[in-house]
Amino acid sequence: MSKRDFIAMEDFDPIAIDDILALATRIKQGEINGGLERKVLAMVFMDPSLRTRSSFEAAMFLHGGHAIVLEPGKGSWTLETTLGAVMDGAGVEHIVDAARVLGRYADAVAVRTFPKGKDWSVEREDRTIRTFAAHCEKPIINLESTRRHPCQGLADALTLEEKLGDARGKRFALTWAWHPKALPTAVPASAAIAAAHLGMNVVIARPEGYDLDPEDLSIIRRQAERQGGSVHLVDNMDEALDGADAVYAKSWGALPLFGQLEAEQQHRSTLRHWKLTSPALARTNKGAGIVMHCLPVRRNVEVDDDVLDGPHSVVVDQAENRLHVQRALLLEMIGKTR
């Protein structure tokens, strides 16, 4: 019998995802108590967090469990991630050992690890979380890795269901936005997979050079086709927004220039107009397309204040839904009644 990790939404059967979303809805209505008594979640944050940390810590507590927060390189040891490394440098503990040990203390281990390297062909293998999963005897939960942020994807799906009702066939516009930094692609890939899971017509707008990883595009397409939706790529924001029922604004870095920070910054220097504004939002379906973002958002850079604070913004509901989907996920993965 093998353990079940939650590293990417597409690793789970669509029915299992729907079950989690249905349970999250019941949890949000206050119907579910307990189920995680004497359960421990160890969370390893190799990168910062506000929502993820708070919502998981609250989720465990609200059902009787406890979340431990570890920050390698800060309060905890710096982790070495390369298998077979001769560890005479800065890494004090190997993730293999951290994974094994935490698997003895906790009922599940959750890991956040952003890309750090220079080479996308290496980074795209998502080795850190995969190595953690391979060496930990308990289930692994992805708190955002190089390739995926599946808990955000679950929250996005729940928010779309709540706001749009049956989302099938509705138009989901994922649009690139300018940002001072080259961000990871985990969130846009996961958001598109979530919308595809709901059978939406996914339109992705991005400037030249900002395509998602081809494998991610294939997964989004496959998911959309199976669920009755579609995927289209366009090269300007307005075209994506026309008639959209939901707009997901998000920045990410150019994968062909991955790890080349200056070249990437130069490449994007002419793209500051990729910002979600009120006039752009007016192009959506009846001008009332919902506005989504995973947060943290660069206000007046990715999205204007009046859009974020306007009547169509659901970004805070999205963040709240992190709590509910994670409570459902934890109950499904390590709860007592499963």
Place this chain on the structure above:
Amino acid sequence: MSKRDFIAMEDFDPIAIDDILALATRIKQGEINGGLERKVLAMVFMDPSLRTRSSFEAAMFLHGGHAIVLEPGKGSWTLETTLGAVMDGAGVEHIVDAARVLGRYADAVAVRTFPKGKDWSVEREDRTIRTFAAHCEKPIINLESTRRHPCQGLADALTLEEKLGDARGKRFALTWAWHPKALPTAVPASAAIAAAHLGMNVVIARPEGYDLDPEDLSIIRRQAERQGGSVHLVDNMDEALDGADAVYAKSWGALPLFGQLEAEQQHRSTLRHWKLTSPALARTNKGAGIVMHCLPVRRNVEVDDDVLDGPHSVVVDQAENRLHVQRALLLEMIGKTR
């Protein structure tokens, strides 16, 4: 119906403050259990803490709840605090969004934010915590802001009541002390407000240039007058200590030189003799005035070892009382029986 924040002691009705102090006394005697089951407190520390963090975390736990600790700029995202900012710099998340999101995860949100700026006319508006309060749908608790440290004030009041009995008309000497750094005025203002709340005769000793903010002095005076006490300012420590029933030693920076670190340091360079010593303490009422400090204290700089470790020191009781008043405050603000 509006939520009730706890940003400054004077925001609450004096009767409500007395109720919290009375409840704290019963809690200290072990009479109160539970009341915070399934309640979550999110604590946002923009600055370091030992007592505040430990005592709030213990307070929540002892009544069945849970406190989450977030450290923006360390484990959590760096926060932007300016409304309307074009966020293309170092701030990753706006406090508006952090406030809204945490309000969805927690039953109350507590914030520590020390002054950082150059201009007191701006800093004195205490914008960070006020903005947090304006955008969070749950009650805000002040863990020390630019202007106030009201939980310390509650602990100071409880300690004065415990040690002096009916404190009305007794002499409370707040005296400036030298310190290597220009510290905030939140603690001395809050301590004086607490003593004024108890109807004490408040004497504030400070060197030239070290007056508290005029608005704070007005609030202290108004509070004292309403409660039957008084306020006097003197310019040397000895005069304040003469006959005092309680001595509160504390350093703070010169507001006219706020943000001018070198000029302020120069200005204070001749003031190292402002230190609470045994001979100075002998001037108090029967030489037995109680010695108070909020901690952390610079030993042998603000206060001498023999005073801090002597029979009249109540600084550890003051720190202990943080726990009891905060348990009472939390029960009043988010408890199940209120």
Place this chain on the structure above:
Amino acid sequence: MSKRDFIAMEDFDPIAIDDILALATRIKQGEINGGLERKVLAMVFMDPSLRTRSSFEAAMFLHGGHAIVLEPGKGSWTLETTLGAVMDGAGVEHIVDAARVLGRYADAVAVRTFPKGKDWSVEREDRTIRTFAAHCEKPIINLESTRRHPCQGLADALTLEEKLGDARGKRFALTWAWHPKALPTAVPASAAIAAAHLGMNVVIARPEGYDLDPEDLSIIRRQAERQGGSVHLVDNMDEALDGADAVYAKSWGALPLFGQLEAEQQHRSTLRHWKLTSPALARTNKGAGIVMHCLPVRRNVEVDDDVLDGPHSVVVDQAENRLHVQRALLLEMIGKTR
């Protein structure tokens, strides 16, 4: 009636240690629940931790209690450790005050403090944790100090008992290993004391200049003699490993060069062959001596991958046993049924 601290294993009666180990075994079998309801452990980490923090936090939670984590110099104030210091420098709070205050909030206070100084004759007095213990009214638990890591020692003892059955008279080889840094001697001293407590024949292999502190050697010898074991020192790894039932690989710095980082590094530059390899392990009893390490381990530097990942490695069991012995220790020290 004086409080009982746990700073070193040899401070406790051997029978008390055996009671803790026996209770840990019952806990590991799932026989013991509760006992720490409404109990608070304050943990002060002056240095990083993964196992210690996670396992204590889990231990408190699993029995109904709560652990608070403080990190002086990071989220908490930088601590001054010198008694009588005129605190006009970097130290913001004195450990005397931190110890007193935390003793008011918590039922026990646990402290991690690695050596930092230049002079072993000073450091060997283990002043930080001793000062903490002297000024805290609640029991102190050592999370690794300059001289001892007694919780690791307890876990080592439990692991030896589990894997070797009656360990009396069996051969315990503690061998020095090369490491890029001059590490503390707390772990090797504590491991040898643990093996001596079990009545094992302890053999310590170390290069010239790497003797443990003479007082530690005396304590190990005394413990071994009382329990029916023995202690021998040898100057090469192979000799220690010959016929060993357990091999404990560990690096530590040369005490005669304590605090002289460059000289120490130079001294050890010819010692990289002190590494635990498969051929070396083959010299143990039937080639099946168990392999121990406290973790974190520098893979392929202190110990080779194939040894750590091989069938004789018990390093993860050792780490797991931290949890069980600490649950037992906490129940004994602050539990409700003691």
